[in-house]
Amino acid sequence: MKKSSLEAVSLASTLAQGGKVIAAVFTKSSFKNQLEKAGATIVAFQDISYSPTKHGEALAQLAKKYNSALILASATLHGKEVGALCSASLDCPFLADVVEIAGTQPLKVKHPVYAGKAIATFESKAAQNVLTLRPNVFTYADHPTTANESAEQTQIANVGEMLVDFVKSAKAKKELTESDIIVSGGRGLGGPEHFDIIEQLADALGAAVGASRAVVDAGWRPHSDQVGQTGKTVSPKLYIACAISGAVQHLAGMRSSKVIVAINKDKDAPIFKIADYGIIGDVFEVVPALTKEILKRKG
Amino acid sequence: MKIVVCVKRVPDTETKVKISADGKALDQSGVNYILNPYDEFAVEQALQLKESAGGEVIAISLGTAETEKILRTTLAMGADKAILLKADNYTGITETRTIAKLLATKIKEVGADIIFFGRQSIDNDAAALGPSIARELSLPFCGLITKFEKTNEGIKVGREADGGIETFTLSLPCVVSANKGLNTPRYASLKGVMAAKTKPLETIPVQLSDQLVSVVSLELPGARKEGKIVAEGSAAVEQLVKLLHEEAKVI
Numbered sequence A: 001m002k003k004s005s006l007e008a009v010s011l012a013s014t015l016a017q018g019g020k021v022i023a024a025v026f027t028k029s030s031f032k033n034q035l036e037k038a039g040a041t042i043v044a045f046q047d048i049s050y051s052p053t054k055h056g057e058a059l060a061q062l063a064k065k066y067n068s069a070l071i072l073a074s075a076t077l078h079g080k081e082v083g084a085l086c087s088a089s090l091d092c093p094f095l096a097d098v099v100e101i102a103g104t105q106p107l108k109v110k111h112p113v114y115a116g117k118a119i120a121t122f123e124s125k126a127a128q129n130v131l132t133l134r135p136n137v138f139t140y141a142d143h144p145t146t147a148n149e150s151a152e153q154t155q156i157a158n159v160g161e162m163l164v165d166f167v168k169s170a171k172a173k174k175e176l177t178e179s180d181i182i183v184s185g186g187r188g189l190g191g192p193e194h195f196d197i198i199e200q201l202a203d204a205l206g207a208a209v210g211a212s213r214a215v216v217d218a219g220w221r222p223h224s225d226q227v228g229q230t231g232k233t234v235s236p237k238l239y240i241a242c243a244i245s246g247a248v249q250h251l252a253g254m255r256s257s258k259v260i261v262a263i264n265k266d267k268d269a270p271i272f273k274i275a276d277y278g279i280i281g282d283v284f285e286v287v288p289a290l291t292k293e294i295l296k297r298k299g
Numbered sequence B: 001m002k003i004v005v006c007v008k009r010v011p012d013t014e015t016k017v018k019i020s021a022d023g024k025a026l027d028q029s030g031v032n033y034i035l036n037p038y039d040e041f042a043v044e045q046a047l048q049l050k051e052s053a054g055g056e057v058i059a060i061s062l063g064t065a066e067t068e069k070i071l072r073t074t075l076a077m078g079a080d081k082a083i084l085l086k087a088d089n090y091t092g093i094t095e096t097r098t099i100a101k102l103l104a105t106k107i108k109e110v111g112a113d114i115i116f117f118g119r120q121s122i123d124n125d126a127a128a129l130g131p132s133i134a135r136e137l138s139l140p141f142c143g144l145i146t147k148f149e150k151t152n153e154g155i156k157v158g159r160e161a162d163g164g165i166e167t168f169t170l171s172l173p174c175v176v177s178a179n180k181g182l183n184t185p186r187y188a189s190l191k192g193v194m195a196a197k198t199k200p201l202e203t204i205p206v207q208l209s210d211q212l213v214s215v216v217s218l219e220l221p222g223a224r225k226e227g228k229i230v231a232e233g234s235a236a237v238e239q240l241v242k243l244l245h246e247e248a249k250v251i
Helices: A003-016 A032-038 A052-065 A077-090 A192-205 A213-217 A248-254 A283-298 B037-053 B067-077 B096-110 B129-136 B190-196 B234-247
Strands: A022-025 A042-045 A070-074 A094-098 A100-104 A107-113 A118-124 A129-133 A148-151 A161-168 A181-185 A208-211 A238-242 A259-264 A277-280 B002-006 B009-011 B033-035 B056-063 B081-086 B114-118 B141-145 B147-150 B154-161 B164-171 B174-178 B201-205 B213-219 B228-232
Touching (some): A077 B141, A192 A283, A259 A283, A259 B234, B002 B037, B033 B037, B033 B067, B037 B114, B037 B147, B067 B201, B164 B174, B228 B234
Parallel strands (some): A022 A042, A070 A129, A094 A129, A181 A238, A259 A277, B002 B056, B002 B114, B114 B174
Antiparallel strands (some): A161 B164
């Protein structure tokens, strides 16, 4: 089970206050053990191959069957589209990328807007709501309980949408939006070949590798690595920005990181204004030294 | 083919967000508005599809009167017609369902073979309008596409997900949302800008009826605690690691 899925179940358990928590799983196995540890009281499972509309529909049918007041999904790529499709099927409100539940009667949630430059608090008067939750924000806690398994047999009509292929990347990459630690590189690295120092530091920390827009636009790194307003929004425990100046669009994507470290040779780089810790220096000296120090302490 | 592209007027990425006096909205003074960056990829793909398969491109948007300028931009890029659902009190950060229904009704009337969206708007960031309208119209959907191909049976699209590439086939009519990397959006030529002035732009006033979801407040994110420069050069590394471990407790 994805960490972010378990975060959602854990939150559901807290909000349910003793009420039913239904974990919806669209695979052959029910993952009952992990889910009941997180707080699920019912695990409703059914093997449905992925297609956005099918999963959205199946989720909506479950919400109707169990008369759920709140439907939660993690704000991953799949979670966001399935959540939105589900809410449209139920004809109920959809609130995306929630970072805080501010109230339950009526439901009040907070989510970032303007790429995280502001936080909006929304209140819903609807009896049923679909929320997607930003990964890494709602800390997982065990809520051990005993879950009943329910093998569902929802009939979903074919809707002309079919997943025909999935090709995994040769290099298994950590997903940025779900990573606890991210090391990011910017244009100051000078070229794609210099990203090796970033990757080595990331390996030492068990971190994901991110990139600024400049680096992606220059073709050094793929768009899926981009952190920022037109890339990914991340909320890791630790974000290390290497040779990144700190343009407002980049900050929009990483400013909710718990701890920010900046390494840059320009003491006036805007990134230092938002960093918790900064090192003024040449990334080609500092980053390998940092990797060495981390490995030394690990060993 | 009737190719519809749904676009939005948003504050540009340079915007320094200030909160309005009532504490619920963006203070608009000094804000520069643009076509949502992700919508550019949608418009470009719509135009490329028209160029290869024939037909017309219809741009549609829900917004205040000022949204007309954004629709003229899409006409200047090459769209044939534009439709504005004019909602005077639209703020851009509303819950999606309300506007999805209004747009879906008009799009159904138009009779689209394919509807393009940008993956998300950079103000609301919900990525929900495309899926919502797809479901409203009972059409297949695929979001965040970075590959697009017209086939005999419909379309074939690809996107990055879960550390790999997913490929979907969709029958027509269908809905897709475009991600950065799908194509390189064209600039409007001067000829395009001139032609846009006389292309048809229909304005239909709509009402955002009493919504179930309302904005209670809009706030700036909490200021971060002031940081410190640990030291200069690689000599600072030992101290930094110590601080990250003992003080910040993140490693």
